[in-house]
Amino acid sequence: MGAYAVVGAGLTGAATAWQLARRGHEVTVLERSTPANAEGSSHGSARILRYGYADPFYVRLVADARAEWDELERRSGERLIDPTGSLDFGAARDPAALAAVFERVGVDHELLTAAEAAARWPGFAFEGGSGVLWHPAAGVIDAESAVAAMLRLARADGARVETGRPVTSIEWAGAGYRLLGPDGHAEEAERVVIAIGGWLPDLLGDLPLPAPFLAALPPLQVMQENAYHFPCREAGERVWPTFIHKESTILVYGLPGGRDAARTGGRSGIKVAEFNGGRPIRSAAAQNGGIDPANRARLVEHVRRTLPGLVPEPYAETTCLFTNTPTEDFVIDGVEGITVASPCSGHGAKFAPLLGRIIADSASGERAAPERFRVTV
Structure with missing residues (x-):
């Protein structure tokens, strides 16, 4: 060896x-x-564990990864993934196309109307017409x-x-x-x-x-990304799903924040961020931890419009790094x-x-x- x-x-x-x-x-x-x-x-x-890819290659890869996560949890004796399920919606997300891939690969899912989804998850404002994809096997990873x-x-x-x-x-x-x-x-x-x-x-x-x-x-493009924790309007044990919401000009993702979003007063926090909405930097050595005010304003407005179950005022914010390839x-x-x-x-x-x-x-x-x-x- x-x-x-x-x-x-x-x-x-x-x-x-x-x-x-x-x-x-x-x-x-x-x-x-x-x-x-x-x-x-x-x-x-x-971190989100979700199956929502338009590419069957990655959907199958998630299924294979989930088996590895299950083994890791067994061997470590810890629960590392909290089950939440996940929602995909928005005019530019194409939930029906994602559902077709799920059908092909064999991922449990439901394709709902906006009204059906709103009845289950009143914290979201779903657009009519494009549908909402729900898949229950998604969750949140404690990285x-x-x-x-x-x-x-x-x-x-x-x-x-x-x-x-x-x-x-x-x-x-x-x-x-x-x-x-x-x-x-x-x-x-x-x-x-x-x-x-x-x-x-x-x-x-x-x-x-x-x-x-x-x-x-x-080529590798390092991005200093911004993420925000927004408080839920209601206290209680309701589990928020993870979600991907894509419009023509923005892709926003969100998930329960776990320890990162700890709050007092019985209200949980939801981590919300814009995918690749930060600023490019040369490498991790150039990060400065500074939040982009324009990005914060975009996310606050997005939460105000599309997530009525959250108070559109972040109580915490942070940065993280994405290292992107062109594809x-x-x-x-x-x-x-x-x-x-x-x-x-x-x-x-x-x-x-x-x-x-x-x-x-x-x-x-x-x-x-x-x-x-x-x-x-």
């Missing part, structure tokens, strides 16, 4: 370390800060707890997790690689997996990868013992434990990643 270094301890890195360690590989995780820290893309308690669970399982299988260990360059060292930090500290491994999200643009030029491979990688497909490929993994574009969290398996397969040479995730040189 070879020795692996996994750079990054977010959802992707933690999942990869767990999958490699359980196969008997020697694994060292190098995390620049702490696992699932707030400067990355895997922090907090609220931070999932990272902790996967790292705990990886450690139980012998993995070593090193925090406060940024990697600034990688060089050849004998039959493997030497990973160097800014303080000169070095770690050696036969194979390397790079899973650092929005920090990837800064490291790519310092990887000993062939120029044709680097040139063929899709929104992931990148999982490598050469000469270095695997680059960027399950990105704002929709990778739901696939985490499955992606760990796919990346471990790719890094070990057991099986290539799906073709659309590979780099064509």
